Amino acid sequence: xxxxxxxxxxxxxxxxxxxxxxxxxxxxxxxxxxxxxxxxxxxxxxxxxxxxxxxxxxxxxxxxxxxxxxxxxxxxxxxxxxxxxxxxxxxxxxxxxxxxxxxxxxxxxxxxxxxxxxxxxxxxxxxxxxxxxxxxxxxxxxxxxxxxxxxxxxxxxxxxxxxxxxxxxxxxxxxxxxxxxxxxxxxxxxxxxxxxxxxxxxxxxxxxxxxxxxxxxxxxxxxxxxxxxxxxxxxxxxxxxxxxxxxxxxxxxxxxxxxxxxxxxxxxxxxxxxxxxxxxxxxxxxxxxxxxxxxxxxxxxxxxxxxxxxxxxxxxxxxxxxxxxxxxxxxxxxxxxxxxxxxxxx
Amino acid sequence: xxxxxxxxxxxxxxxxxxxxxxxxxxxxxxxxxxxxxxxxxxxxxxxxxxxxxxxxxxxxxxxxxxxxxxxxxxxxxxxxxxxxxxxxxxxxxxxxxxxxxxxxxxxxxxxxxxxxxxxxxxxxxxxxxxxxxxxxxxxxxxxxxxxxxxxxxxxxxxxxxxxxxxxxxxxxxxxxxxxxxxxxxxxxxxxxxxxxxxxxxxxxxxxxxxxxxxxxxxxxxxxxxxxxxxxxxxxxxxxxxxxxxxxxxxxxxxxxxxxxxxxxxx
Numbered sequence: 001x002x003x004x005x006x007x008x009x010x011x012x013x014x015x016x017x018x019x020x021x022x023x024x025x026x027x028x029x030x031x032x033x034x035x036x037x038x039x040x041x042x043x044x045x046x047x048x049x050x051x052x053x054x055x056x057x058x059x060x061x062x063x064x065x066x067x068x069x070x071x072x073x074x075x076x077x078x079x080x081x082x083x084x085x086x087x088x089x090x091x092x093x094x095x096x097x098x099x100x101x102x103x104x105x106x107x108x109x110x111x112x113x114x115x116x117x118x119x120x121x122x123x124x125x126x127x128x129x130x131x132x133x134x135x136x137x138x139x140x141x142x143x144x145x146x147x148x149x150x151x152x153x154x155x156x157x158x159x160x161x162x163x164x165x166x167x168x169x170x171x172x173x174x175x176x177x178x179x180x181x182x183x184x185x186x187x188x189x190x191x192x193x194x195x196x197x198x199x200x201x202x203x204x205x206x207x208x209x210x211x212x213x214x215x216x217x218x219x220x221x222x223x224x225x226x227x228x229x230x231x232x233x234x235x236x237x238x239x240x241x242x243x244x245x246x247x248x249x250x251x252x253x254x255x256x257x258x259x260x261x262x263x264x265x266x267x268x269x270x271x272x273x274x275x276x277x278x279x280x281x282x283x284x285x286x287x288x289x290x291x292x293x294x295x296x297x298x299x300x301x302x303x304x305x306x307x308x309x310x311x312x313x314x315x316x317x318x319x320x321x322x323x324x325x326x327x328x329x330x331x332x333x334x335x336x337x338x339x340x341x342x343x344x345x346x
Numbered sequence: 347x348x349x350x351x352x353x354x355x356x357x358x359x360x361x362x363x364x365x366x367x368x369x370x371x372x373x374x375x376x377x378x379x380x381x382x383x384x385x386x387x388x389x390x391x392x393x394x395x396x397x398x399x400x401x402x403x404x405x406x407x408x409x410x411x412x413x414x415x416x417x418x419x420x421x422x423x424x425x426x427x428x429x430x431x432x433x434x435x436x437x438x439x440x441x442x443x444x445x446x447x448x449x450x451x452x453x454x455x456x457x458x459x460x461x462x463x464x465x466x467x468x469x470x471x472x473x474x475x476x477x478x479x480x481x482x483x484x485x486x487x488x489x490x491x492x493x494x495x496x497x498x499x500x501x502x503x504x505x506x507x508x509x510x511x512x513x514x515x516x517x518x519x520x521x522x523x524x525x526x527x528x529x530x531x532x533x534x535x536x537x538x539x540x541x542x543x544x545x546x547x548x549x550x551x552x553x554x555x556x557x558x559x560x561x562x563x564x565x566x567x568x569x570x571x572x573x574x575x576x577x578x579x580x581x582x583x584x585x586x587x588x589x590x591x592x593x594x595x596x597x598x599x600x601x602x603x604x605x606x607x608x609x610x611x612x
Contacts, residue, residue, distance in 0.1 A: 148500035148520045152460050154536045156559075218493040218504045220514060222458055228516045230495065230502040237500040239518040241536075243458040248538035249557035258464055258520035260499065263530065283530070285466075285522045287548030 002026065003092075003311055006033035006060045008081055009072030010041035013096060016162035016272050018070060019045065021300045024274065028308040029068070035060040037073065044168070057081055061088040068307060071095040075196065079105040082120075086112045092119035094307050098196045099326040106326035114319045119310045122322050125299030126255075126268060127204045128306060131278035132299075134292055135257065135264045136208065138282055144259030146209045150239045151202050154252040157244075161251075161272040187221050188337035194227055195333040199240055201268075202255055203332065204325040209257060210236035213328065219336035229336050261285060274298050354581050355379070357400075358386035360411055366574035373581055380405050384580045389413025389435075394420040397427070407431040407580045410593075411573065414472050416600050424597060431583040434592035435576035438476040438531050438545045442575060443554055444483055446565040447541050450556030456484045456513045456535035463519040465529025473529035474501070474519050475603040479595065480543060481505065481515045484535035488598055489515060496609045503606050513537075517606075 005022060007014050014034065022029045033052045036042035046053035054060055061069070061084055069085040071078050071093060079100045085093050086109075093113065099122045100106035113120040126132055139146065179186040210233035217230040217237075225244040230237065251270035256263060263283045269275040277295035284290075297305075310317060355377030356367050363386045367374045377383050381404035387396045389412045400408050408427075412435055416424065461477040463470065482489055485507050494503035498521075505515040513535075522529075528547025535541040540557040554565035568575075583590055 145499070147497070148502070148518050150460070150462050150518045152534060152536075154534070154540060215495070217495040217502060220504065222514045224457070226458060228458070228504060228514050230493075230504065230516065230518075232495060232497070235497055235499075237495060237497060237502045237518065239460075239502050239516055241458060241460045241516055243536040245457065245536075245538055248559055249540045249562070250559075252534070252536075252540065256462060258462075258500070258518075260521070260523045263464060263520070283546070283549070285464075285524050285548065287527070287546060287550065289549055289551075 002028055002030040003067050003308065004032040004065050005029050005068045005070055006035070006063060006066035007031060007070045007072055008035050008057050008060060008077075009070075009096075010034055010036035010039060010045055011072070012158065012162055013072045015041070015045055015168075016166040017300065018072060019049070020165045020274070021304055024301055025304055025308070029304065032065045033060045033063050057084055061085060061090070066090065068092045068094060068311070075101055079109050082109040083112055086116045086118050089116075090118065092121070092307055092311055094121050094123060094304070096123045097200045098329055099322060101196070101330070103327055103330050106323055106330070110319050110323040110326075113317075119307070119317050120319065120322060121303060121307050121310065122325070123303050124201065124204045124325065125303050126201045126278070127299070128302035129268065129277050129299035130295035130297065130302065131266055131280045131292070132205055135266050135280050136205075138262075138264060138280075139209075139257065139259065142259070142261055144261035146236050146257060146259050148237045148239070148258040149206060149209055150256045150258075151199070151206070151241070152252060152254050152256075153198060153242045154249070155242070155244050156248055156251060157246065158271060161270050164273050181221065181223075184341055188341045191219060191221055191227055191340055192333045192337040194225075194242060195229070195240075195336060196329055198242060199229075199332075200329050203329045205255065206233075206238060207325055207328040210234045210238055211328070213331050213335065216332070216335045216339045219340045221340070231332060231336070269298065274300065354406070354584065355383035356386065356577065357383040357405070360386055360388055360573075362571065362573040363409075363411065363577065366571055366577050369571070369574050370577060374577060382406050384409060384577065384584075386411055394424055397432070398423060401427060401430050405430065407433065407584055409433045409435055409576050409580050411435050411576070412437055413596065415475065415603065416597065418601075418604065421597050421601070424593060427593060428589070431580065431590055432593040433576050433580045433583065433590060434596045435572055436476055436479065436596070437572040438473070438528075438547070439479050440568060440572055440575060441579065442568050442570075443543070443552065443565070446554055447483070447535075447543060447556070450554070450563065450565065451535070451539045451541060454537060454539040455486065456541070457537035458513050459484045459515040460534040460536065461515065461517040462532040463517065463529065464522050466522050466525055468525065469529045470519060470521055471603055471607060473531055474517070474606065475596075475599045477517055477519070477531055477533065478505075478599045478602045480531070480533040481517065482595070482599065484533065484541065485512045485515055487512065489602060491602055491605045494606050494609050496606070501606055501609070505602070
């Protein structure tokens with residue numbers, strides 16, 4: 001029997017991502033309830049599936065059929081909703097990234113899940129991508145010392161990809177007031193949001209490679225929407241670059257890991273689509289190039305398979321790893337936004 | 347010019363340039379005298395002394411072949427070389443590839459430039475210098491170093507256009523083990539048009555991709571040798587009144603690389 005899922009949130013992440021992903025895993029999961037925060041979107045999504053809908057999380061958490069709660073709301077709601085799901089005795093929680101917005105909140109939700117024995121999985125899909133596992137294996141096998149990492153994102157608007165995996169849009173997130181980037185505090189807050197909303201995809205992998213944050217070297221917003229950030233962690237220099245464009249070429253999402261011996265490029269497919277795993281290329285210093293094939297399954301599917309495996313007793317929940325990943329992300333975002341507020345270091 | 351033909355004299359002992367002269371049988375011929383000739387200076391050792399000597403010896407033009415870095419104390423004298431055309435042959439910055447890249451963008455400015463470099467200790471400064479050059483090309487003008495950091499094995503840098511507005515430029519460089527045969531240079535000029543330049547000398551790979559919403563265009567391979575291209579440019583420059591910016595551009599790029607190398611290392 002499939003596990004019954006209740007989704008908290010009815011934005012693009014649900015409409016164009018999780019419903020489509022769960023639809024690929026019908027033997028494992030069944031969506032039985034969707035709740036929105038008052039937008040009215042949940043009804044439209046739920047009716048098509050024959051599921052229930054509601055407003056707010058109370059009814060969904062009280063729904064005895066819901067075994068797995070997927071927290072797909074705005075990040076500021078994640079911590080509170082996880083605590084509520086634990087209190088409601090739910091068996092498992094899938095939380096979209098980020099897990100929490102602060103160290104303290106991450107400590108609280110992980111402690112609550114651990115104490116209650118609630119399964120917790122964070123939707124860091126790149127970490128679940130088979131290609132990242134292959135790249136990490138390669139790095140370990142060759143014993144090359146990681147010296148620098150570069151993560152470059154060039155992203156067109158998401159709705160280009162929403163249209164490929166869903167219909168019945170528009171899949172626009174709730175309209176928000178445009179921040180005044182001339183206000184340093186507002187600009188620093190935007191940088192923090194971008195790091196915890198987009199860079200977060202790769203931060204668990206970066207923590208694997210460079211676990212101890214030492215210093216943010218520079219941090220800057222780049223118009224129209226983007227950033228350049230560099231930091232040093234565990235002696236490794238990490239460069240993060242994001243350029244979001246209103247139109248243009250397809251998404252580029254590349255992590256490039258430079259060691260003393262090799263360079264490992266991991267090119268991820270665009271968000272939302274199910275085009276298989278990332279593609280990995282290894283370049284040796286002598287010029288040899290090795291391309292690894294694309295795995296048919298992507299990280300979105302893999303992360304939900306992980307939920308199913310844990311529900312079936314397939315291994316321990318990695319509470320400590322998720323907590324450390326969350327700390328790493330919030331520490332970096334806090335340090336980068338603080339540095340930006342203080343001005344770019346000369 | 348030599349003899350009764352319209353061949354220009356090329357003064358060089360470098361095998362690659364002697365081969366290039368053989369590939370220009372109508373317009374060029376080897377000569378032992380630097381006077382009135384295009385003098386090719388190997389860009390190794392204290393090459394700037396040979397360049398200055400060539401000018402003093404009456405060269406018509408100077409080609410500096412694949413120069414490595416140049417120390418700050420030599421820059422002033424080189425910047426004074428304004429009365430002679432100087433072509434700087436930089437195999438990782440071929441003018442034809444630069445032109446292809448510019449043509450591909452169709453005038454659409456880059457919103458951000460990301461540069462990645464990797465090379466052995468002997469080569470890394472040169473690769474970074476050329477990385478800064480490509481960033482300058484995509485940024486549309488000279489750059490200033492804003493911030494950076496270095497470890498014993500890697501460097502990162504943030505740059506912006508020296509004047510006016512333009513894209514942010516970020517560079518990451520990695521030191522590779524071994525002696526190497528050149529290095530790796532990858533430049534991404536991001537925006538509504540995306541240019542990706544990959545020059546991987548150990549792999550023998552030069553690749554320029556230009557991507558738009560319509561798809562990705564791969565620039566054709568350039569089969570002409572870098573030396574022959576440099577000689578052709580020298581011959582063209584001889585009949586032009588327009589001063590080439592190769593040397594001041596190269597010196598600017600070297601200065602940025604030296605500024606980055608001087609950053610604190612932990």
